[in-house]
Amino acid sequence: MHLLVFAPGFEAVNGIREMLEGLGSKLNGDGRPTVGASARDLTARLLDIDEACMVVPAHIWTLWYGMLGSKSGFDALDECFGDMTVHIPAVETGLSSDPEMNWGVPALAGKTIVSFSDAHSLPNIGRELTVFQGDADYRGLAAGLKENRVEQTIEFFPEEGKYHLTGHRKCGISQSPGETRFSGTRCPECSRPLTLGVLHRVEELSHGESPSDQRARRPYAKLAPLIELLAYTMRKGRAAKSVGLAYHRICDELGGEIRVLTQAGYDDLERVGGEELATAVTKVRAGNVDIVPGFDGQYGRVHPAG
Ligand SMILES: [Zn+2]
Structure with a gap:
């Protein structure tokens, strides 16, 4: 599972580096160190190093590496973070979802909804972003994340994502969640299991319950x-x-x-x-x-x- 970690300064960063190396992480590999610890334990260790550190689950709907992805094994924040859930200020929608898709998910109630680059390479910096209110420093960022002081987010169209709808690529079959509910999760052409899309997963976790508090919603723009x-x-x-x-x-x-x-x-x-x-x-x-x-x-x- 991928996490975003925010640290208030280089002293904390050095402490984090030591902690990660102690867990056997190779920090100079590809910029995303693999850590042999649960998300809950890692959060506790980060807060031990500096209580101003913050953890935000990244691109939460990605199949394997997102907290609520269909292959992740978690259906809610507290299943993943346990007693550390209260310390998680926000969740990142990722390229595969927009805020509106997240508003109806009870498991995310009370968490600020943000978008960032998921950059991986330089040209991708800023491809999705969050505009915060307040000062452009760590304290302002912390308040932005913890108190939902979000002016707006800028998003991709989630439909561009590789796993938006459910389907089977080889057979050219794609389905909306309604179609899958009607005809089942096997390919109507070849009977193999369909790859369930992000939209299906979001609806699964929305339980048809009333959507989130209107006051918590922030404007967003979708761009190409x-x-x-x-x-x-x-x-x-x-x-x-x-x-x-x-x-x-x-x-x-x-x-x-x-x-x-x-x-x-x-x-x-x-x-x-x-x-x-x-x-x-x-x-x-x-x-x-x-x-x-x-x-x-x-x-x-x-x-x-x-
Ligand atoms: Zn098929």
Whole structure:
């Protein structure tokens, strides 16, 4: 299971490094040390090192490595964190879900809902993000997480995820949760077990109960990455050199990707990126998109409506 760990300073970080090495973790491997301890025990050890440390379960719906993923073995926070549950301020929705999908899950009541990059590589930094109220320091961040002082989050369309719907890729079968409830969890073509999607799992844990407290909800925006919009409007692959050049030129001129996607005016977008891009960005902002949801390891597709 993947966890995000926040530390108030380098003294705490050094303590954490020592603790992880003591548990046999290889810290210089790939940036995500594997730790031989439960999430509950790790949280207790982190708080022992410095009580200002914070732990947030990462991308909670991911099949294997998310706390509530269908293969994780946990159906609720306290099954995973036990007596440490009160010290978990927030949960990360991950690329595969948006806040609304989480609002109806009783197991998450009272926890702040946040989105971060799940970066793994440099270009992915900021692909999802949380705007907090208050000061831009550790104390402000702690208050943001613990007191739900979230201004808004910026998300992908969860349908783009590889496991949004339930399905069987080989047979080209994908199903909504309603269809699976009706026809069962085996592939109607070949009778093999279907790979259950995130949406199915979220509905499973929602129990049809009343959704979360309205006051706890925060606004969010769903965006498509600029590189994908450029690839789409330029009719090229996202790795094409001309797409990369256009990406950097537009970001340089308009003040970065987030600004391009959320704030830049139509006229500026048209001047710098052309009419098709300006239209595409405007359509995505308005949620005016065509969606083919992902399933069973196949990425979904989101395009400006044609
Ligand atoms: Zn099949």
